[in-house]
Amino acid sequence: MSQVKSTTRQTLTYPRRDVEKGYTDQYLDVNLSEGTIAIGPIEEKIKKTFIGGKGFDLWLLWDALKGDNKWDDPQNAICIASGPMGGTPAYPGSGKSIVTSISPLTGSVIDSNVGGYFGPYLKFSGFDALRITGKTSGDTVVVIDGIQERIDILEIPGLPEDAYALSDVLTDHFSQGKKVGISVISAGPGAANTRIGCLNFSWYDNARKRVRYKQAGRGGIGTVFADKGLKAVVARWEQVSLKSNNPADLEALKTVARCHAKEIVELDPKQNEMARLGTVHLVPIMNDFDLLPTHNFQYGSHPGASLIGREAFEKLFDPGYDGCWKGCTVACAHGVKDFVPYTGAYKGRKVFVDGPEYETIAGCGSNLGIFDPFTILEINFYCDAYGLDTISVGTAIAFVMECFDRGMINTDHTGGMDLSFGNRLNALELIHQMASGEGFGAIVGQGIRRMKGLFAERFGADPAMLQDIGMESKGLEFSEYMTKESLAQQGGYGLALKGPQHDEAWLIFLDMVHNFMPTFEQKAEALHWFPMFRTWFGLCGLCKLPWNDIVPEDNKDTLEPAKVMKHVNWYAEYYTAVTGNPATPEDLIAMSETVYNFQRVFNLKMGYGTREHDTLPYRAMGPVTVEEYTSRQERYDTELKEKYKVDLTGKDTPWRLAELRKRREAQYETLKDAVYQRRGWTIDGIPTIDTVKRLGIDFPEVMAVLAENGVK
Structure with missing residues (x-):
């Protein structure tokens, strides 16, 4: 001891x-x-x-x-x-x-x-x-x-x-x-x-x-x-068993648990191989669909992606059971044994790295122009050791690297460091500086929103450009998905209560790839149901991965394949078996809607939570630069001509860029209107009196906050 x-x-x-x-x-x-x-x-x-x-x-x-x-x-x-x-x-x-x-x-x-x-x-x-x-x-x-x-x-x-x-x-x-x-x-x-x-x-x-x-x-x-x-x-604590929660119906719990666990064991090896690869399987998928953030979300794919995807990490992960809770058959918490860092306090020592997961690979790899799995592992290790969020670290450094490449900051500002995309050693040095609170890393560690203000005021950088390329909303750095071509996912990020994190609504494939929701109303419906169901996992102590990362073999033939309703029904049975409160899938959504609206009012209490706070940097909606437009020119030209009936004859790329921007910014505002209406909120994004009464959260303190914000 x-x-x-x-x-x-x-x-x-x-x-x-x-x-x-x-x-x-x-x-x-x-x-x-x-x-x-x-x-x-x-x-x-x-x-x-x-x-x-x-x-x-x-x-x-x-x-x-x-x-x-x-x-x-x-x-x-x-x-x-x-x-x-x-x-x-x-x-x-x-x-x-x-x-x-x-x-x-x-x-x-x-x-x-x-x-x-x-x-x-x-x-x-x-x-x-x-x-x-x-x-x-x-x-x-x-x-x-x-x-x-x-x-x-x-x-x-x-x-x-x-x-x-x-x-x-x-x-x-x-x-x-x-x-x-x-x-x-x-x-x-x-x-x-x-x-x-x-x-x-x-x-x-x-x-x-x-x-x-x-x-x-x-x-x-x-x-x-x-x-x-x-x-x-x-x-x-000591022993844990199925009886530890003293469920209302132990036999019903055993039955539904056995069904879901058995399905995962049978189907995971045929689908995403979570138990062998975890979330790294997403890297080639995101790259193939032009969704892998690259060079501060400018681009969605890169030839080097194969170097940091499943083929790389399946050789590096230590084999064995990797569940982060007892008996979980998804078992996706993989790690790398006997890794030797190249820098820092653990330089030259063998360590165990917990991860990386997809978000770390994309944020601290492709988004930084780093396509070396060993550098990503070292970043992962030190972020965990220092207590740093790899998503905010990756997205913040990507912003800094683009500012450096565009000449908005230089070595005079960075303490002599070349922070061009792909500079892996200086990316690591920034992380060590963040941990010590010294050097330029101390500035980066304040997050993108504060860096934007500082770069403009102290270094003379263009505030408008900083706003366009600084990938934060509500002050929170974006998680690692490209949203330019998915209006629904733009809403999933911009309308998320805490900021742009995918755990509320991950709708890219449904919207961009499958075109399941072509109208604003359909997008609004998805931006109601999916955040509510995902919120429910956080109410009950559950992980969402078993819900939709391994799906029934006949799921694609169901009426609503994106919802994986077989599993939703299982979760309702699970909740009923434990609590003794009979629940349907609709009841699960209602539970979450109550808490979700309470959190929106909580944001109001803290001085936020209105339409003006549901904004996005333009790069989340469309191309900021000529280079970005050119990288998808056929897509953008077609959209202007066919969707918006714009005559492009004789028009140069900057003109087309500006025309696309006007329309995409307008459609995001239209989406806000549709979502607010579906959620029972005012045009300013505040829950109405009728909504809070319907949900049973019309406590005096809640009503006082609404009244202070003009809702009576």
Whole structure:
């Protein structure tokens, strides 16, 4: 056991409440400023309204905040919950935690859905959710020990800075010889010195005898964690079985779990091979359909994509079972064993890299013009060690590289670094600088929105060009999909509550490839149903990959293949079996619609959440430069001539570029109108009184926020 010297600041012993039908009906409240630990009830009305997971997080966060609170105020909370089905070991993808806070990037609500064992261990220790408020010294570790029925706030000086070493030490110290029973949440120095910090959620891989990690990546939640002075949060639990959630109908749960798991085992090897490749199978698919972000989202494909796709990583991944929760048959959490970094503190040492996944490969590979799998692995490793979101890191550096290539910044600004596309060593150097808060990396670590202002004010860069090519919306960097040719996906990003993250609506293939939704009304319907169903996974402690990454063999012949309704029905059966509340697919959508609209009002409470905030940089809608237009000239010329009846005779490319822009910007605004109407919102994007009453969230505080924004 590692020698760790700790001072106990506060302890609470408690009688552990058993889970009943997926719930404990209580939450844990930790105030770091006051050094207090309390247990609060989750009343039946709250449970029925907010369901669990992100719903409970939002309720607890709302209660902690006033509208004028900022991300670094002590009142800001980090809320973590699983959900009623979270922790089921037999049903694929049932080990998720959902983390929610106010973002340092956006100033509003951010959430991340993450694997690892923490959420289930928290619930089985007796708590549906955890809320942490206040600030402390910087050496604080919160320990939730469900076996000893004890909560501790500890001060532990001298712990390692990076997430890998820290989690190893704490897992060893608290495990009492049973490391599988420990899950650690940690951030890292990059989280402390940037606005794009992530959280690492651990689980112990018993077969490989090592701590493994998944990341709550988006929006800087790791930065909030570090700002609070937290070093780690640890959960300890023991055995998990199908009975752990005490489901209402154990036999029904066994039946539906067996059906879904069996289908995945049979079909995954024939489809995307998630259990062997994870999400890297997406790289050649995105490249083939011109959707792989390249050189800061200028282009959608590259001849070098094959060097960083499935063929490369299937040779590098360590074989063996890779589920980030017990018994998940998707088992997509792959990693690379005995990788040796070329730079940084781990230079020359063998390490295990958890990943990469598609988003990291695209964001830190093709989008930077880097087509070397080993550089991507090193970026992946150090981002995790430092607690940095690989999506924001990749998209932010891609923006910097384009600014550098266009002469908008130069070596005088970058500390002498050549930041041209493809410069892999300087990309790594930026990441090391982000972790230390030094050099030009300290600027990049503030995120694209702040870089745009700084580059214009300090370096004299063109603000309009910066706005067009800076791939952020609401302050959050784009995840790694090209949206120029998919209006529905533009809406999926621009209208997403937290910013451009694909977990609300991934509609590119349905819209661009299959043309399933040619009208604005059809796009609006998709931008209602898909965000609602995807939100539901975050309410219940589930991963979405089993839903639509492995599909029934006859799915293409069904009426709505994109929805994979066979699986949607299974999820309704799963929810019913655990909670005892009969549910149909329509009920699942209704659950999410309630929470989704509450979050929109929450954004209003924080000073956001209206039409003006649902904007996109133009590159998300169409080509910004002549080079971009030329790369797809036949497509764009055809659109102008056939769709808009524009006479192109004698017109040069800049003129055509401008004409296309006017029309594409206008169609995005028309899409907003259609989506707002479908969602029951005003023309300014605010839920109407009728909508909040229909959904049962017409609480006095909600009605007051609406009234303050002119909705009465």
